[in-house]
Amino acid sequence: MTRDSTVAGREIVFTNSHGSRVSHRFGATIVDWSYEPGPGDPHPVVSGRDDYEAFDIAEGLVYTQFHHSRDVPNAAVSLVLDFEHGRSLAVVSTIGDPAEDRTRVQHTFLPGRIEGLATSGTEPASTAALLGRRVLWTQADGCRYEHVHLEPGSYSWRCLAGPAAGRAGTDECTTYELRPEIYVFAARETAAPSTSVTIADHRDLAALRSYGAVFGLDRTGERPTQSTFGAVGELLGHTATTA
Template sequence: MSALTLSDTSTWLPLDGLAPGFDANKAEPTADLTGRTVALVDERGTRIVHRFGADSVEWEYQPGDGDPIAASSGIDPYEAFEVDTGLYFAQFHHQHKPDEAVSLVIDLTNGRALSIIQAIGDQFPGNTAVRQLFVPSLIEGVETGGAEPAPTTALIGRRVMWVYSSEHAYEHVYLSPQWYSWQCLAGPEKGLADTDENSVWEIRPGIYVFTWREKVIPCASVTIADHRNVRAIRSHGVLFGLDESGTVPTHFTFGAYGRLLSNTVHPDPYDPAVPAPTAGAHAQDAGADTAR
């Protein structure tokens, strides 16, 4: 790809064009969930039962009060990855509804879970082609411990390099609660860069769910990464969106090895993690700075 085409988004690689070889650093899926039933209950009383087999998960969805989603059930192929002791990341793409995919973060040690539903279209609020819904819940029959999964600003200011294979490498710069920038360092997209929407949730201390929603290519991603050793970060992820034709849903898992390259610490008045002051307060602060 020549430098002349880098800003021409019509030449950017479609999601299905990225897949070959991109998953070389994917972890070996785990069979730890095989034979286990995991029932999740959220604050609305919505209950989802998952019965994990060797290769497929059978699920039943019973909505609680105020949940507009109708009761349903199904069976889908899945993959699961062990993130930490008792912590799993499971992925499945609905066969009955191919424009929807599910990522489950299951903490069997602390009895907590986070479901991330990705949907193509306008099922959820947002402006991107693929949108995401986050639902924390408790696991029935497991004693609750630790902190509830929650949005976090802990990654803001970090610049991390991610290596997905011997040929694919990217860097991420986490800018704010809403935005991050990426640049391809190696691979078929080398030289491409953009800024897209992101969401970050803390699952355990130092372990984060990081998701993004692209505006150029109709796709989104859910990843979970262990940042406790910033020289040897490990992530597991899934990409979901539309193929080159713009009509066929594409879903594949991957993994990466990461390393912290730098960390920017903003002075308090300019910290992107801090909500913007009101117009009046900003004017007062500016005046005070001028007076000094």
Template sequence: MTLSDTSTWLPLDGLAPGFDANKAPLTGDLHGRAFVLRDDAGGPGFTWDGTEAETFLVDDGLYYVQPHPGAAREAVSLILDVRDGRALVVTTRIGDAGTPRVTQEFRPATIDGAEVRGEAMAPSTALIGRRVVWVYSEDHAYEHVYLSPHWYTWQCLAGPERGLADTDENSVYRVRPGIHVFAWREKVISCASVTIADHRNARALRSHGVLFGLDHTGEDTTCFTFGAHGRLLSTTVHPAGLDPAEH
């Protein structure tokens, strides 16, 4: 693999073996429960019947749910806060062209029939300036630098992509205090990710997520969930008037 020659970079399915070693155990807390999610903006709602998905417990009453996309070129990720009646629906789509080729749509929602409390899940600038290391297995580790509401930089510190780095699009949504959805869309490899990350303890960060995109054929899709343990390395504080979070 030549670092500067992006044509030699691994396809998404080449990353998968062992990448999910730090994935959290699945939970059956929501099994058999159906959820109707009402779009806060009045758009189409979403219904999940409680089956055909991987479900992870993030915090008390807070779940990340990854329904199986099958062979479709669209995947939906759900953040369900059953304590506060809030939700976030993230739809990831693989397009025919464009940069990035994989795009994402974020729709805050409420859970039908639940008592709704607190703030809606909404875009956040809270991660800007943070530099974090994420460890996905004994062999896979990446560094993230959160630059602005639109960009972040990643660098592989260990694993088959060691030495590779790039700056890609990102989106961040506040879920609860200190807990954020962090999603990214790569321009070199046709893939995108949705993660939910708990940043409350700087020495013991935890994330759960999914990668979805095209495999080595460039035609078929691949999708896998993973988890990571992280640590805050440093925080950059910009001078007044030069803070990317202000733009």
């Protein structure tokens, strides 16, 4: 994915839904960040420096992705900045210890407000808008996946081309709406400690687009690793749902 100049050279500060102040200073390829917890936020004061990638999704809407590989290696951040509406959404992906009652990978969603900008529109919020949609995604590397959104909190997928061809499953997911027909889609794989966060642009149903990252353990099962990708999509149709 190509780094985008929209955020390069800028310092962006926002206050999240915990009342905590988070700052990011974006260079050409590196982001320096710090987290100052608000009252009642148990998160410690922390700061770090990471490689990042970023893209323009729409006018004034930027998606950035980075892995805390040096400081907090079991965590990665998908950060969406909406400069037009003065809002942000941070999705923190973490890899935890195995547990019987939950996937090993988890997501935390933290809406926020960008300092120095007027706030308008609605805050990013969870949505069931994708229910019933059946989509074929083709990634830049040629991998092809079919997604079927049948019920809240989960989706079914099938790999049609690529190294995982023939595999299929049903996994947990969460969807947030950023703007009309632009979504954050976060999936948590059950069979392996792996998670994906994508920005899914459904504004043009004839030419869907997504940008995202996969975060999980490498083949040794010990080292957290992240890879980013882009994809184009085709809406195959709608199915009956249980929502």
